[in-house]
Amino acid sequence: MDEFALIDAFLEAFDVAEPRELVLGPGDDCALLALAEDEELCISVDSLISDTHFPAQAPATLVGYRALAVSLSDLAAMGAKPIAFLVALSVERPDLRWIRELAFGMRELAMPMNVAVAGGNLANGPLNLTITVIGSVPRGQGLRRGGARPGDQIFVSGRLGEAQLGLARAREYREPDLEPLLRAAPGSPLHPIRRYFLPTPRLELGQRLRGIATAAIDLSDGLLADLGQICGASGIGARLELARLPLGAGVVVEGAFSGDDYELCFTVPGSRTADVDALSEELRMDLTLIGTTVEDEGITCVDAAGKPSAVEPHGFRHFR
Amino acid sequence: MDEFALIDAFLEAFDVAEPRELVLGPGDDCALLALAEDEELCISVDSLISDTHFPAQAPATLVGYRALAVSLSDLAAMGAKPIAFLVALSVERPDLRWIRELAFGMRELAMPMNVAVAGGNLANGPLNLTITVIGSVPRGQGLRRGGARPGDQIFVSGRLGEAQLGLARAREYREPDLEPLLRAAPGSPLHPIRRYFLPTPRLELGQRLRGIATAAIDLSDGLLADLGQICGASGIGARLELARLPLGAGVVVEGAFSGDDYELCFTVPGSRTADVDALSEELRMDLTLIGTTVEDEGITCVDAAGKPSAVEPHGFRHFR
Numbered sequence: 001m002d003e004f005a006l007i008d009a010f011l012e013a014f015d016v017a018e019p020r021e022l023v024l025g026p027g028d029d030c031a032l033l034a035l036a037e038d039e040e041l042c043i044s045v046d047s048l049i050s051d052t053h054f055p056a057q058a059p060a061t062l063v064g065y066r067a068l069a070v071s072l073s074d075l076a077a078m079g080a081k082p083i084a085f086l087v088a089l090s091v092e093r094p095d096l097r098w099i100r101e102l103a104f105g106m107r108e109l110a111m112p113m114n115v116a117v118a119g120g121n122l123a124n125g126p127l128n129l130t131i132t133v134i135g136s137v138p139r140g141q142g143l144r145r146g147g148a149r150p151g152d153q154i155f156v157s158g159r160l161g162e163a164q165l166g167l168a169r170a171r172e173y174r175e176p177d178l179e180p181l182l183r184a185a186p187g188s189p190l191h192p193i194r195r196y197f198l199p200t201p202r203l204e205l206g207q208r209l210r211g212i213a214t215a216a217i218d219l220s221d222g223l224l225a226d227l228g229q230i231c232g233a234s235g236i237g238a239r240l241e242l243a244r245l246p247l248g249a250g251v252v253v254e255g256a257f258s259g260d261d262y263e264l265c266f267t268v269p270g271s272r273t274a275d276v277d278a279l280s281e282e283l284r285m286d287l288t289l290i291g292t293t294v295e296d297e298g299i300t301c302v303d304a305a306g307k308p309s310a311v312e313p314h315g316f317r318h319f320r
Numbered sequence: 321m322d323e324f325a326l327i328d329a330f331l332e333a334f335d336v337a338e339p340r341e342l343v344l345g346p347g348d349d350c351a352l353l354a355l356a357e358d359e360e361l362c363i364s365v366d367s368l369i370s371d372t373h374f375p376a377q378a379p380a381t382l383v384g385y386r387a388l389a390v391s392l393s394d395l396a397a398m399g400a401k402p403i404a405f406l407v408a409l410s411v412e413r414p415d416l417r418w419i420r421e422l423a424f425g426m427r428e429l430a431m432p433m434n435v436a437v438a439g440g441n442l443a444n445g446p447l448n449l450t451i452t453v454i455g456s457v458p459r460g461q462g463l464r465r466g467g468a469r470p471g472d473q474i475f476v477s478g479r480l481g482e483a484q485l486g487l488a489r490a491r492e493y494r495e496p497d498l499e500p501l502l503r504a505a506p507g508s509p510l511h512p513i514r515r516y517f518l519p520t521p522r523l524e525l526g527q528r529l530r531g532i533a534t535a536a537i538d539l540s541d542g543l544l545a546d547l548g549q550i551c552g553a554s555g556i557g558a559r560l561e562l563a564r565l566p567l568g569a570g571v572v573v574e575g576a577f578s579g580d581d582y583e584l585c586f587t588v589p590g591s592r593t594a595d596v597d598a599l600s601e602e603l604r605m606d607l608t609l610i611g612t613t614v615e616d617e618g619i620t621c622v623d624a625a626g627k628p629s630a631v632e633p634h635g636f637r638h639f640r
Contacts, residue, residue: 029397049445077349125369126446
């Protein structure tokens with residue numbers, strides 16, 4: 001199989017309108033982008049490895065969607081507007097159909113998010129899908145992890161823990177058509193599988209949080225690990241109220257600390273919580289107050305009565 | 321082994337001054353970059369897979385240097401000034417020493433080229449090193465592949481074929497210290513190994529060719545394949561004079577078509593060849609006229625007498 005035939009198959013199947021910032025797309029030594037004078041470029045890279053980040057037998061449509069979604073989620077956490085992405089794909093035995101399905105999966109997410117493919121690389125080796133995403137923020141307005149102050153209110157978007165619930169069933173899921181999953185409503189049997197394979201990067205929320213949130217992160221490794229990153233970068237701690245955690249259908253409280261939800265966790269000063277409530281209403285999205293930042297480092301979980309609680313949460317560890 | 325300890329080990333060993341364009345480096349959801357108003361961003365991604373793009377037992381210092389070099393070579397081919405890069409590393413059994421050596425190898429090249437690390441990703445899986453490089457060019461001045469016109473002169477930098485000569489010995493090479501290779505002079509036994517492991521991205525040459533070259537590409541897959549990209553993108557053909565090809569020490573003429581040299585191949589209008597000669601003298605670098613572009617598509621090789629020659633050149637094929 002010829003490398004260029006595979007690349008052409010990907011690009012043809014992808015077929016998404018190019019944003020104005022993309023001066024030169026795939027096919028040259030580099031892609032070229034031009035930003036407005038008052039914008040900063042946001043860039044992030046994520047790798048998905050077979051059997052670690054997705055089941056080896058998963059349909060390529062789902063793998064493609066998931067790969068782009070988790071990468072775009074980093075732009076969301078920065079408050080960025082997405083522009084384009086690069087795909088570095090390593091694959092052992094490439095075939096046109098698999099490549100096309102991968103492209104279709106990415107396209108399904110890229111269309112509504114208005115993201116183009118700017119370039120990539122195709123290599124022969126164990127399956128590895130590494131996506132570099134590019135976006136922009138107005139200068140100085142990126143949502144960093146290190147901006148939280150003691151006394152800020154901690155919020156989380158959406159509902160937690162369903163992706164992890166869905167993982168066991170996702171391993172057996174072989175349906176390449178995205179429609180049944182995208183239609184699955186909360187509470188339906190397919191919904192947790194959707195939440196695992198087809199997470200929604202919270203791009204609009206992230207952009208709307210600029211000027212409101214003091215810090216933000218997306219939940220990939222689990223709430224404690226990721227909130228811990230905000231606390232570490234900000235030099236503070238946090239007090240989480242377990243009774244407030246927004247649990248997905250069928251999720252027990254410990255499940256709220258599992259990974260793969262790709263919701264946003266963010267901090268806002270007490271004076272701005274009304275803005276968060278208004279945003280929740282406007283975006284029709286749960287934005288739940290789950291605790292408060294504190295001066296002392298470390299994260300404490302308290303129960304409904306305010307007593308420290310001994311949950312044993314485990315997030316995703318990259319190397320065991 | 322903890323993911324964050326490995327990332328810290330990499331960043332500590334890397335330790336290169338950050339360029340002014342890098343507003344926010346590693347450690348957040350995204351890196352942030354700011355360009356000047358009159359600049360375009362150049363971006364490219366390359367993956368190196370163990371046993372395909374480097375010998376599996378190669379010292380990590382050499383793998384790191386080579387990975388960054390081949391990625392930066394794409395910026396050189398665009399005429400870009402390098403700024404920063406992102407490292408997505410997937411590794412089966414990570415250890416601190418290997419990660420540090422990888423960083424040292426990258427640092428050795430990044431220091432003189434003034435390139436910082438902007439971010440990355442560390443995952444558990446088969447060895448895969450995917451590097452995204454970021455650079456800038458003045459708006460509209462990027463060296464594209466599609467700008468060549470019939471009658472342009474075709475040039476190549478440096479000497480060809482040595483990297484491929486070095487590959488056989490590179491497979492057995494286990495010395496992690498970069499110094500002996502970097503000191504190896506042309507003609508010395510170590511020089512071909514240097515040319516394989518430690519190619520020099522022709523960044524200064526690329527930047528100086530802006531406004532002179534009509535098209536440019538870096539030689540990764542081999543002269544015919546890569547010049548073929550210029551021809552295809554420009555809708556033209558080429559006539560190569562075999563007797564003019566600048567061969568490395570010990571390289572036969574067919575060897576000039578092998579891959580991995582990472583020299584630049586570029587086209588200039590006849591009126592600008594004096595600029596190329598002046599540049600060759602100033603940069604103390606061979607820039608050799610090797611042929612002419614023609615209207616008819618396809619690449620013809622001719623011998624010293626001008627007769628079509630039946631070489632059977634093979635470049636690198638990504639999937640066999």
